[in-house]
Amino acid sequence: MVNWIWLFFILAGFVVAAMNGNIGAVTEAAFEGAKTGVTVSFGLISVLVFWMGIMRIAEDAGLLQKLAKLLSPFVRYLFPSVPKDHPAFGYILSNMSANILGLGNAATPAGIKAMEELQKLNPEKDTASAAMCTLLAINTASITLIPTTIIAIRMNFGSQNPTDIVGTTLAATAIALAAAIALDKWYQRRSASSHTPPPAKPPAAGK
Amino acid sequence: MTNIINAISAWAIPVLIVFIPLYAAYRKIPVYESFTEGAKGGFDTAIRIIPHLVGMMVAISIFRASGAMDMLIGLIAPFMAKLGIPADVLPLALLRPITGAGSLAYTTDLIKTFGPDSLVAQIASTIQGSTDTTLYVLTVYFGAVGIRKSKYALRVGLFSDFVGFFAAVAICYLVFA
Numbered sequence: 001m002v003n004w005i006w007l008f009f010i011l012a013g014f015v016v017a018a019m020n021g022n023i024g025a026v027t028e029a030a031f032e033g034a035k036t037g038v039t040v041s042f043g044l045i046s047v048l049v050f051w052m053g054i055m056r057i058a059e060d061a062g063l064l065q066k067l068a069k070l071l072s073p074f075v076r077y078l079f080p081s082v083p084k085d086h087p088a089f090g091y092i093l094s095n096m097s098a099n100i101l102g103l104g105n106a107a108t109p110a111g112i113k114a115m116e117e118l119q120k121l122n123p124e125k126d127t128a129s130a131a132m133c134t135l136l137a138i139n140t141a142s143i144t145l146i147p148t149t150i151i152a153i154r155m156n157f158g159s160q161n162p163t164d165i166v167g168t169t170l171a172a173t174a175i176a177l178a179a180a181i182a183l184d185k186w187y188q189r190r191s192a193s194s195h196t197p198p199p200a201k202p203p204a205a206g207k
Numbered sequence: 208m209t210n211i212i213n214a215i216s217a218w219a220i221p222v223l224i225v226f227i228p229l230y231a232a233y234r235k236i237p238v239y240e241s242f243t244e245g246a247k248g249g250f251d252t253a254i255r256i257i258p259h260l261v262g263m264m265v266a267i268s269i270f271r272a273s274g275a276m277d278m279l280i281g282l283i284a285p286f287m288a289k290l291g292i293p294a295d296v297l298p299l300a301l302l303r304p305i306t307g308a309g310s311l312a313y314t315t316d317l318i319k320t321f322g323p324d325s326l327v328a329q330i331a332s333t334i335q336g337s338t339d340t341t342l343y344v345l346t347v348y349f350g351a352v353g354i355r356k357s358k359y360a361l362r363v364g365l366f367s368d369f370v371g372f373f374a375a376v377a378i379c380y381l382v383f384a
Binding site: 001004005006009010011013014015016017022025026028029030032033034036037038040041042044045047048049050051052053054055056057058059060061062064079099101105107108111112115116118121125126127128132133135136137139140141142144145147149150151153154157158159160161162164165167168169170171172173175176177184185196205 | 225262382
């Protein structure tokens with residue numbers, strides 16, 4: 001998919017430029033784009049170095065675990081099908097806490113560990129369970145406190161107030177997450193009530 | 208509402224910068240050493256983005272410079288105008304769930320073209336930061352444990368992106384316009 005999108009931008013640009021008799025613009029834009037890509041990436045260094053330093057302090061101070069504790073009742077509500085003391089909870093919580101603090105490098109391994117634990121509870125190994133769908137929904141909505149990359153880019157292009165999108169981003173992400181959770185709960189209720197009445201009982205009792 | 212959002216924008220980072228080291232010091236963590244140790248990773252992270260961002264910036268720059276972007280925007284503008292949404296952010300809504308680097312490059316392009324403090328750039332920045340790349344997350348997480356039938360997970364992810372897009376537009380109008 002990404003391959004096709006990339007090819008489409010270049011090819012459509014080439015065709016339109018040729019039709020407009022403006023083919024010189026393609027070469028110029030290609031090199032200009034490459035330059036912007038590098039400049040922007042280098043511009044990220046300052047903010048990323050600083051922020052990852054701060055986040056390491058948070059990690060070393062055990063703030064991830066603190067945050068996980070705060071989130072724990074919420075996560076129990078989201079994953080009713082996971083047994084109380086199952087190890088999956090721990091991984092789900094570290095996945096969410098790392099996402100909130102913007103620690104992508106820590107969030108993904110924890111998320112995959114959580115998926116592995118959920119897979120152990122999954123009766124059909126090639127089909128996503130309800131809990132797996134919920135974990136995915138949370139991750140695609142990705143609550144992040146500080147959108148550092150975007151702030152850095154805005155800074156690089158001389159924004160008067162590069163961080164003024166922190167509040168709007170947080171509000172939008174909260175609404176997106178609420179929508180994901182609502183639809184996920186709706187699908188869960190639907191598949192639990194109408195779809196499979198006979199096999200729904202034994203697993204429910206087993207948990 | 209607007210006041211709360213603006214207050215969060217102004218206070219979130221300063222509060223975290225003070226609170227995190229202070230709490231760590233209370234827990235007897237050598238804060239400065241911790242900071243420099245973690246900060247090392249920032250350089251690599253920034254450098255690792257270069258190939259992705261260069262690739263996508265080149266493609267989007269060609270698309271814009273050729274006039275193809277204006278054609279596309281001109282095509283969708285009348286529909287978007289009815290919804291009161293700047294047409295320039297619609298391609299972002301389509302790119303965001305599919306490619307993280309592509310949508311970041313497109314957001315960068317909008318910031319560059321319209322200026323970082325324009326409403327279009329603010330909306331784009333909000334969309335870019337408020338959701339993750341749904342298809343990528345699905346592939347990585349389900350792929351890791353061999354799930355082939357994702358049931359309704361994709362629909363939930365895309366619905367969340369869709370809602371997030373309109374939420375971002377509405378909130379930015381409320382706060383910035």
